[in-house]
Amino acid sequence: MAITLDIARDNPNAHTVSAEAVLPGEDKPTLIGLSREELGEALGTIGVPQKQWRMRASQLWHWLYVRGVSDFAQMTNIAKDLRQKLDEAFTIARPEIVSEQISVDGTRKWLFRFPARGAGRPVEVETVYIPEEGRGTLCVSSQVGCTLTCTFCHTGTQKMVRNLTAEEILSQILIARDRLGDFPHADTPQGAIVPSEGRLVTNIVMMGMGEPLYNFDNVKKALLIASDGDGLSLSKRRITLSTSGVVPEIFRTGEEIGCMLAISLHAVRDELRDVLVPINKKWNIKELLDACRQYPGLSNAKRITFEYVMLKGVNDSNQDALELVRLLKGIPAKINLIPFNPWPGTDYECSDWERIEEFADIVNRAGYASPIRTPRGRDIFAACGQLKSASERMRKKDREALAAS
Known part of the structure; x- marks a missing residue:
């Protein structure tokens, strides 16, 4: 049974500030x-x-x-x-935590509230912590909503509201460490599922709400602070940025941030990827993979992860697997097979488990690691592709009226 905690204004490890209580222009700079x-x-x-x-x-x-x-x-x-x-x-001060949900498998999902900053009203984003043996991964959001409208993704059904600032991206990491007791002299909540030793947040993945490379400057600033050796000190090899394919920013990501790269691929033919990941109409599969081949530091020790959601009868045939292997030839890569995580209103279904395993076998035999990602946090809608908030951007005339009042 999943647990939901209403902890707004009740975080024992950090001060919180309610965005609703901050009027435009009156908040102190952070x-x-x-x-x-x-x-x-x-x-x-x-x-x-x-x-x-x-x-x-x-x-x-x-x-x-x-x-x-x-x-x-x-x-x-x-x-x-x-x-x-x-x-x-x-x-x-930390932003407000609206709620904290804990899955039966130990996955935690937080709903954070941030100031309006141009949206007209306070905004909310979701962040997820996934505990595993020997590691704890924090899935961080970069935007409120998303512009990409990927048809299998719940976040894609929420219109873009605004970019998150570097502070708001970092705050997700800081609050997660607060809540887990991952700072010196802090206590881990009793009964929490976390790694048995060492740091509790060991890995950061920019795979939450939004397209990180459409918010490049703020994401870069936040990740450079997160990887600074005199601060949060997360290894760049433990920070992964996932993009749906913003080709012009891929080389910059490797050159200026130096983190690991993940590509949301999900299809091996342009006509299908145009539907699943519409940004493909702007930068097609060939352009995307050419950019991957030029990623700074690319090697067998620094492989690119290709994410591939398994959709029943859509992209899961043996022919798709063989074409995937052909497309990635020469790219040091790992292929993450993701069982589709359903959400209300979707028309897609998850591939049968036997089909996913056969797909994985073809990829494995070609020499690529192709782990099947175990779905985590489905009961609290914290799994891959399920994140979404109710935030909306106020209409321009309403924002102007609020600012003038």
Whole structure:
């Protein structure tokens, strides 16, 4: 039996701020998501001498990303008067957690609420934690809604509302670590299913709501902070960015972020992929795979993951498997076969298990690893392709009226 916790304004490990209570223009700027240089400049606005910027920024960085504090009062090696100035000028409070759902398999899904920031009303996104033996994977969102309308994906039925900021992307990681007790001196909730030793959030996948490469700058900034060795210190080999095929940004992803790459492929023929993943009409399979072959650092040790959702009678034939092998020839790759996770209103069905296994055998015999992803969190709609929030963007005239009031 799945559990839903209503924990808005009741997070024991972090301060929360209700986005509904923040009026346009009245919220304090956050220090979360700023680079060290930007932290220094922010300190300058409250009178900190420039010669101290580097040292003070390092202190803040440590408290925010190593210790995970969300209250300036906890920064005990910073003078009390400076802490007061910081508190008056800035915030490091966590966003509101609307709900936390726990699946029978230990998967956790959070619904987070963020300020409107141009949408007219507060917005919400979903983030999922998937515990496994020896690892804990956090599936992070990059946008509220999505522009891509992939027909098998529940998120694709929600219109694009807005991009998430670097702070909002990082906040998903910070809150997950709060809730799991993954910061120093924090306690893991009793009975939580987590790795038996080591860090509890070991891997980050940009596979939540939205297309990360349509929000490149904010995603880049957040992931570089997440992988910084003096902060959250997640290895770039444990950070995977999944794209539906925004070809012009793929090389930049490897060059400027340096993370692992996953491609939402799902079809081996352009006419089918045009339906399943409509961005294919802009950049077809050949253009997409050419970009993959040029991905910086690509090697057998740094393979590209190709995600392939198994849709009954649509893309799951032996011929599809053979064509998949032919298309990927020469690309160091792993093929993730994903049993389709149903959602209300979908016309698709999951391929039969025997069909998925036969498909996997063909791919395996060709020399590619093709694990079948075990569905997780289906009972709380936390599985791949099931994420969605009720957020909508207000009409322009209504946003203008609100701003003028």
